[in-house]
Amino acid sequence: MSKSPPWTRQEAFILLQGVSTYGLSWFCRKTGRSLAAVRAKANRMFGSASLTRGAYTLREAERWTGYDETQLRRAQVALRQKWKRTSPHGSFLIYEEQLEELVQWLKTDYWNIQHRLYGCLWCDTTSRPHYATGLCQRCYNRYVQRLRRTGLPAACAALLEVARCNREVLGDLGAEIERELQRGRALRERLLAQFIREVL
Numbered sequence: 332m333s334k335s336p337p338w339t340r341q342e343a344f345i346l347l348q349g350v351s352t353y354g355l356s357w358f359c360r361k362t363g364r365s366l367a368a369v370r371a372k373a374n375r376m377f378g379s380a381s382l383t384r385g386a387y388t389l390r391e392a393e394r395w396t397g398y399d400e401t402q403l404r405r406a407q408v409a410l411r412q413k414w415k416r417t418s419p420h421g422s423f424l425i426y427e428e429q430l431e432e433l434v435q436w437l438k439t440d441y442w443n444i445q446h447r448l449y450g451c452l453w454c455d456t457t458s459r460p461h462y463a464t465g466l467c468q469r470c471y472n473r474y475v476q477r478l479r480r481t482g483l484p485a486a487c488a489a490l491l492e493v494a495r496c497n498r499e500v501l502g503d504l505g506a507e508i509e510r511e512l513q514r515g516r517a518l519r520e521r522l523l524a525q526f527i528r529e530v531l
């Protein structure tokens with residue numbers, strides 16, 4: 332097999348721009364290079380072997396999925412996806428696998444995917460990001476303050492121990508409290524108020 336000529340800047344550029352739209356085989360036809368050579372170059376450029384099923388720019392991803400940039404970015408953050416760029420300030424490239432994951436997430440569009448919440452447990456906000464235990468930062472601070480004032484621990488595991496030690500006084504309420512804390516969630520305001528009233 333004869334050695335193929337070195338890649339020109341122009342070819343590399345077209346590969347980045349065109350592959351997402353037309354696919355690898357289109358690029359092979361266009362340049363006369365073998366699929367293996369193009370794939371190897373693409374993998375070197377993108378840093379992984381995940382290009383085989385195609386990639387989309389952010390604009391293309393919007394067009395294909397019908398979701399806007401804000402939604403896609405929200406899903407990206409939630410899923411901790413890293414998007415490659417065509418150049419340091421170039422457009423984003425989203426791999427097909429990533430796009431599938433984004434679309435899957437956006438179908439449910441949780442505010443917090445870990446706790447499967449559509450909003451903050453206390454204030455129901457979706458405009459502030461999730462901070463911890465199913466709460467935004469503002470509510471989390473209030474939650475911790477409230478517990479500290481009463482001398483109760485803020486960590487879910489420690490609070491769960493308190494609930495378990497008070498099973499008899501808590502009754503049915505205790506089961507709900509334990510279930511929430513076991514899932515690593517803060518207690519909703521109403522539940523917390525009842526809890527504090529019962530254990531103190």
Ligand SMILES: [Zn+2]
Pocket residue numbers: 451452453454455456466467468469470471
């Ligand atoms: Zn909140």
